[in-house]
Amino acid sequence: MGYKKIKKTEKAIPISVIKRLPIYHRYLNKLIDRDVEHISSKQLAEKLGVTASQIRQDLSHFGTFGQRGYGYRVNDLAKAIGEILGVNNKLHMVLVGAGNLGGAIINYPNFSKRGFIITAIFDNDPAKVGTKIAGCIVLSIDSLREYLESHAIDIGILAIPAEDTYEIVKIFEECNIKGLWNFAPVSLNLENVLVENVHISESLMTLAYQIKEMDE
Amino acid sequence: MGYKKIKKTEKAIPISVIKRLPIYHRYLNKLIDRDVEHISSKQLAEKLGVTASQIRQDLSHFGTFGQRGYGYRVNDLAKAIGEILGVNNKLHMVLVGAGNLGGAIINYPNFSKRGFIITAIFDNDPAKVGTKIAGCIVLSIDSLREYLESHAIDIGILAIPAEDTYEIVKIFEECNIKGLWNFAPVSLNLENVLVENVHISESLMTLAYQIKEMDE
Numbered sequence: 463m464g465y466k467k468i469k470k471t472e473k474a475i476p477i478s479v480i481k482r483l484p485i486y487h488r489y490l491n492k493l494i495d496r497d498v499e500h501i502s503s504k505q506l507a508e509k510l511g512v513t514a515s516q517i518r519q520d521l522s523h524f525g526t527f528g529q530r531g532y533g534y535r536v537n538d539l540a541k542a543i544g545e546i547l548g549v550n551n552k553l554h555m556v557l558v559g560a561g562n563l564g565g566a567i568i569n570y571p572n573f574s575k576r577g578f579i580i581t582a583i584f585d586n587d588p589a590k591v592g593t594k595i596a597g598c599i600v601l602s603i604d605s606l607r608e609y610l611e612s613h614a615i616d617i618g619i620l621a622i623p624a625e626d627t628y629e630i631v632k633i634f635e636e637c638n639i640k641g642l643w644n645f646a647p648v649s650l651n652l653e654n655v656l657v658e659n660v661h662i663s664e665s666l667m668t669l670a671y672q673i674k675e676m677d678e
Numbered sequence: 679m680g681y682k683k684i685k686k687t688e689k690a691i692p693i694s695v696i697k698r699l700p701i702y703h704r705y706l707n708k709l710i711d712r713d714v715e716h717i718s719s720k721q722l723a724e725k726l727g728v729t730a731s732q733i734r735q736d737l738s739h740f741g742t743f744g745q746r747g748y749g750y751r752v753n754d755l756a757k758a759i760g761e762i763l764g765v766n767n768k769l770h771m772v773l774v775g776a777g778n779l780g781g782a783i784i785n786y787p788n789f790s791k792r793g794f795i796i797t798a799i800f801d802n803d804p805a806k807v808g809t810k811i812a813g814c815i816v817l818s819i820d821s822l823r824e825y826l827e828s829h830a831i832d833i834g835i836l837a838i839p840a841e842d843t844y845e846i847v848k849i850f851e852e853c854n855i856k857g858l859w860n861f862a863p864v865s866l867n868l869e870n871v872l873v874e875n876v877h878i879s880e881s882l883m884t885l886a887y888q889i890k891e892m893d894e
Contacts, residue, residue, distance in 0.1 A: 510865060
C-alpha cells in the first residue's frame with residue numbers, strides 16, 4: 463500500500479518539472495564529485511539560474527531532502543532524482559544516421575554513465591557500413607528491421623534527413639519500439655510510440671525572434 | 679500610429695506560441711512548393727499533430743488569414759509568420775567548436791535559406807585550424823575576440839565541452855554579442871545576452887522517464 467502511494471505521487475509530477483530534473487541531476491553529481499554534502503536552495507538557484515522558490519517547489523514533488531539551516535543532502539537528492547529519471551535502469555538504443563549529427567550524438571559525454579547504451583548504428587551509405595564510430599559498428603539500414611526483431615531495443619535515435627523519416631519511422635513502429643528520439647527536421651506525433659522531438663532550427667528561430675524584438 | 683499598434687500586438691505574442699511558429703512556417707513553405715493556395719485549420723492540425731483550435735488560437739495572434747470555407751491563405755500566412763520570426767533579416771553567426779556537433783550544425787539544412795549565415799568557425803585544435811567545413815574556414819580560438827571586435831556578429835554558437843564554456847562565454851559577453859545558441863551541456867543564464875540552451879541530454883532523459891512510466 464505504501465509503495466502504491468509513492469507511485470501515485472510520482473505520477474503526479476508535471477512534465478515541466480521533469481524537464482528540469484536532469485539539470486538538477488547533472489549539477490548534483492558535480493557536487494558529489496567535489497565531496498559537497500549539503501547545498502541550500504539559494505545556492506542551487508544561483509548556480510542554475512532559476513529562483514530558490516522554484517527549486518523548493520520542484521523538489522517538493524518527491525519528498526523531503528532538506529534540513530533547516532543545512533540545505534539539501536546532495537547524495538540523497540541526486541539518488542532520488544536519478545531514480546525518478548530512470549537513469550539506474552539501462553536503456554538500449556540504436557542510432558539511425560551515421561553523419562555528423564549521428565557522430566555528435568554517439569560522442570555526447572556521459573551517455574553510458576547515465577544508463578543509455580547505443581548498441582548499433584545504421585546508415586544507407588555503403589561507404590559507411592562496416593566502419594566504426596566511437597567503437598560501435600555501422601550496419602546497413604536494410605538490416606534495421608531484422609535487428610529490431612532480434613534485439614531488445616527501447617529507443618531509436620533518428621539523425622536522418624526529413625525525406626527518409628517516414629520509411630524509417632514505419633519500421634520502428636512495426637517493431638514496437640517504445641520511444642523515438644527525433645533529430646530529423648520534422649515533428650513526429652505517433653499513436654503508439656513516445657516521441658521526443660529535438661527542434662534544432664526552432665530553437666534558433668526563437669533566439670532570432672528575441673534578437674529582433676530587442677533590436678526594435 | 680497604425681504601425682505602432684501592430685508592433686504592440688506583436689510584442690504580446692506569448693513565447694510558447696513563438697516556439698510553434700517555425701513548425702507552421704516550415705510546413706507552409708512546403709505547401710507553397712506544392713502550389714497549395716489554401717489550407718484549413720483542421721488540415722493543418724492533422725498534419726502537425728496539434729488541435730485545430732490551438733492553430734486558430736495561435737494564428738489569431740497576428741491577424742486574419744482565413745476565409746470561411748476556404749481556410750487560410752498559405753502565401754500570406756507564410757509571409758506574415760516569416761516576418762514575425764525575422765527570417766527576412768539576415769543574422770550573422772560564428773560557430774565555436776569544429777567537432778562532430780559543430781559539423782552537424784553547420785551542415786544543418788536550409789540555414790542560409792532561413793537568413794542565418796555562419797561567417798567563421800573557431801576551434802582550439804591546431805590540427806583543425808586552417809581546414810574548411812562546409813566551405814567555411816576554421817580559425818584559431820585565440821583570434822575569436824579580435825574577430826568579434828572587427829565584424830558585426832549577432833549570434834555565437836557554442837558546440838564545445840562544458841569545461842570550455844566559461845572562458846568562451848566571457849569573450850562573447852565582453853564583445854557584446856546579442857545572442858548565444860548553446861549546445862554545451864551547461865545551462866547558461868546571462869544578464870545582457872539572450873541565450874537559447876539546447877538541452878540535448880535533458881530531452882533524452884525526458885523520454886527515458888516517460889518510457890519508465892509506461893513500463894510500470
